[in-house]
Amino acid sequence: MVDVQAISVTIASAGVFVAAVYYVLQIRHQNRMRQTDTLMRLYSTWGSKEYRDSMTRVNLLEFEDYQDFLRKYGPWQRDAPLMMAIWNISDFFEVMGVLVHRKLSDASLIADMFPVVLAWEKLGPIQKERRKELNMPTLFVWFECLYDEIKKREQKLKQSEA
Numbered sequence: 001m002v003d004v005q006a007i008s009v010t011i012a013s014a015g016v017f018v019a020a021v022y023y024v025l026q027i028r029h030q031n032r033m034r035q036t037d038t039l040m041r042l043y044s045t046w047g048s049k050e051y052r053d054s055m056t057r058v059n060l061l062e063f064e065d066y067q068d069f070l071r072k073y074g075p076w077q078r079d080a081p082l083m084m085a086i087w088n089i090s091d092f093f094e095v096m097g098v099l100v101h102r103k104l105s106d107a108s109l110i111a112d113m114f115p116v117v118l119a120w121e122k123l124g125p126i127q128k129e130r131r132k133e134l135n136m137p138t139l140f141v142w143f144e145c146l147y148d149e150i151k152k153r154e155q156k157l158k159q160s161e162a
Contacts, residue, residue, distance in 0.1 A: 035105055042096065043113060051092065054085035055115070058122055066129035076130070089119055090127055090140050097142025100149060107149040117154075120147035 045051060061082075063069040070076075077083055093116055099105040110116060120143060131139045 035109075038099070038105065039109065039113065042092075046092065046114060051088060054088040055119070057082055057085040058089050058119065061122060063125075066125055069126055076133075086123060086126060090123055090143055093119055093143040093146060094140050095142075097144070097146035100146055101142055107146060108153055110146070111150045111153070116146055116150055120144065 061069070061073070063072055073082055074080070093114070096105070096110050096114065096116070100107045100110065124144065124147065127140045127143070131137055
């Protein structure tokens with residue numbers, strides 16, 4: 001015959017197990033909510049007139065390499081509107097690169113919401129040369145890492161589709 005103590009231990013153990021499962025599910029849910037909140041805040045920044053104007057300026061750039069960029073758009077001036085647009089966009093994606101690196105966001109989700117590839121392919125040559133000029137080897141390195149991560153994912157998708 002089963003005694004009352006064994007039944008109460010079993011029920012208590014089941015209760016602890018159910019509580020632990022519930023806690024894990026709640027933590028996962030809260031993590032998703034935090035990620036969603038962060039992305040929505042970033043998206044609201046991205047959607048501002050300042051960032052839209054910056055991205056429009058960046059999209060209109062046409063140059064072959066950094067020297068061609070300097071010939072067409074002049075020397076680097078921190079307060080020039082075009083240079084500020086380049087820094088705005090680069091800074092924005094740098095933050096996203098850090099979020100992906102720290103696993104606080106997912107690269108594919110960011111790639112779905114923001115034009116990372118377009119931005120790096122336009123600004124990457126400029127920022128790589130600026131690293132050398134300023135002797136700052138880590139300048140916008142997370143922006144570049146984000147781009148690399150997204151390109152790797154694109155390659156994997158293409159390979160799996162073939």
